[in-house]
Amino acid sequence: MHEKKNISQQSRCGYVAVVGLPNVGKSTLVNRFLCQKISIVSPKPQTTRTSILGIFSQGNDQVIFFDTPGILEPHYRLQEVMEKSLDAAVSNADVILVIVDASDNRPESKKLFTSFINSFRNTVEMVLAVNKIDLVHDFNESGQLYSDLANGLKWFPVSALCGDNVEALLEYLISLLPYGPKLYPDDIIAEEPERFFVAELIRECVFNLLRKEIPYSVAVKVEEFREQPKRSKDFIRAIIYVERESQKSIVIGKGGKMLKAIGEKSRAEVEKFLDRPVYLELFVKVKKDWRKKDGALRELGLIR
Numbered sequence: 001m002h003e004k005k006n007i008s009q010q011s012r013c014g015y016v017a018v019v020g021l022p023n024v025g026k027s028t029l030v031n032r033f034l035c036q037k038i039s040i041v042s043p044k045p046q047t048t049r050t051s052i053l054g055i056f057s058q059g060n061d062q063v064i065f066f067d068t069p070g071i072l073e074p075h076y077r078l079q080e081v082m083e084k085s086l087d088a089a090v091s092n093a094d095v096i097l098v099i100v101d102a103s104d105n106r107p108e109s110k111k112l113f114t115s116f117i118n119s120f121r122n123t124v125e126m127v128l129a130v131n132k133i134d135l136v137h138d139f140n141e142s143g144q145l146y147s148d149l150a151n152g153l154k155w156f157p158v159s160a161l162c163g164d165n166v167e168a169l170l171e172y173l174i175s176l177l178p179y180g181p182k183l184y185p186d187d188i189i190a191e192e193p194e195r196f197f198v199a200e201l202i203r204e205c206v207f208n209l210l211r212k213e214i215p216y217s218v219a220v221k222v223e224e225f226r227e228q229p230k231r232s233k234d235f236i237r238a239i240i241y242v243e244r245e246s247q248k249s250i251v252i253g254k255g256g257k258m259l260k261a262i263g264e265k266s267r268a269e270v271e272k273f274l275d276r277p278v279y280l281e282l283f284v285k286v287k288k289d290w291r292k293k294d295g296a297l298r299e300l301g302l303i304r
């Protein structure tokens, strides 16, 4: 009998969470996989503040990468959200790619590595990348040591910066993914979770300034977020949605005073979060009973 091959049994698609201490080269490696710069790389630790989703498509296969935030600054207001985003990235992952820095000899790094590995052992596939091999004389020693700490975890020596062995690692990652069709079109390489955090910050400001008046009727959507080539400030346009006209008047306030205050406070928060100046434009719109409507919730990104 003629057997028809199903495309979803030939193609692989899944999520890879990229984890590791700050500065080990997570963003550099994801950018290298994608051949594009989607995540900020910096010699300063903690530049990646949100889980950036990078999407690699090749033939029938697709790998969706989460570039996770490193260890977080204490007292930072969004810390909880970001920690959740790390947890979410890891718990949604089909594979966890753990990266270590071959040139890092600090004992505490090995301790953190071991405790991380132990917390995820047996729950999900893991692979180890020993990065920055261009900086060390003999990467085998440190690779073997980390692999031993993780009970013989499969490891790849790589240099995200120079590209050594990156392709082999990528092919191996693909081989670990479940069978399935692609989830994104080929030309999409990243989503913008920054938008989500910006919207959350604005919403939080509205809550804080209008605590009692309109408790849960507010949603915020960032409609536009772009860099302005000739200016130093990014341009952000966001809409504050409320459920009724009466709430709209409250958010705007007498002579626009409340909206102005919301704008000033939000802009300060957003700039602190993004670590760069922004131009923020806010509008208020009524979306009747949005909380009860799936379509509206989906549009606002509150459900998927």
Ligand code: GDP
Pocket: 020, 021, 022, 023, 024, 025, 026, 027, 028, 029, 040, 041, 042, 043, 044, 045, 046, 047, 048, 070, 131, 132, 133, 134, 135, 158, 159, 160, 161, 162
């Ligand atoms: P992350 O915090 O883990 O995302 O680390 P980044 O990707 O931001 O990289 C931190 C620093 O390490 C940057 O200065 C990178 O250029 C550098 N780096 C990353 N990968 C390599 C590598 O393979 N070799 C060398 N020499 N430097 C690297």
Ligand code: MG
Pocket: 026, 027, 028, 039, 040, 041, 047, 048, 067
């Ligand atoms: Mg990073």
